[in-house]
Amino acid sequence: MDTMETRRKAIAELINQKGTVRFTQLKEAFPGTSEMTLRTDLKYLDEAKQIVRIHGGARSVQVVIGTDDYLSKRSVLHIPEKHRIAEKALTLLQPDTTIFVDSGSTTTVFAGLFPDQSNLIYTTGLSCATEFAGLQKPTVMLPGGILNRYSQSVYGILAIRALEQVNFSQTFLGVTNYSIEAGFTCGSLDEASLKQTAIRQAAQTVVLMDSSKAGGRSSFRICGPEEIDVVISDGNLPPEVVLEFQNAGVTVL
Secondary structure (H helix, E strand, C coil), rough: CHHHHHHHHHHHHHHHHHHHHHHHHHHHCCCCCCCCHHHHHHHHHHHHCCCCCCEEEEEEEEHHHHCCCCHHHHCCCHHHHHHHHHHHHCCCCCCCCCEEECHHHHHHHHCCCCCCCCCCEECCCCHHHHCCCCCCCEEECCCCCECCCCCCEEEEEHHHHHHHHHEEEEEEEEECCECCCEEEEEECCCHHHHHHHHHHHHHEEEEEEHHHEEEECCCEEEEEEEHEEECCCCCCHHHHHHHHHCCCCEEEE
């Protein structure tokens, strides 16, 4: 590996380790590299989707999108498991109710299987809204907010304020990870705040998560199991995790 590749790899590792790095920090970390070269490196890494450039520095992809990977990549992982989860979630649906559908690859599958029935649906997932667009009977609401081009969703204070005005019968929530120590987590503080709002506004919160997310731990806590009502998974959750949910009064499907 030549010097340029070594440096760029080190820059990406530094940014992904710290989450957010200012350009001044990069100059301190690489004192023998010119500002022009560092800016060229950031441009290259951004175009390679290894980091995300921001004004005055760069952020890790996980911090920006709040997930472990791009939606386009996650959508092709664990496809049979996601379909099983989505089909189970459909059995909980009731017509003529108001629901929130979170962004994410599993919720997108759920949206794609959604029946053509009368519901008022709020979603922050653009991919979910695209799936709902083929239906005639539901009314679909997209709250305003900041566009996240990686996860194809909206986030931020405008989205949160919109959700605060609505009482949901059900919230169908996606998560990045779950561990007994940390609870349900994700990689973005903004995303965690939005999910917490959707939980507070719901009479019932349903978490959709495949078993690969059990045991992981992301940076920001969403909630503990005592704050949700149902976990729908693929049937392969570790026994200790299932027991933790059941002890918290959570129904596991």
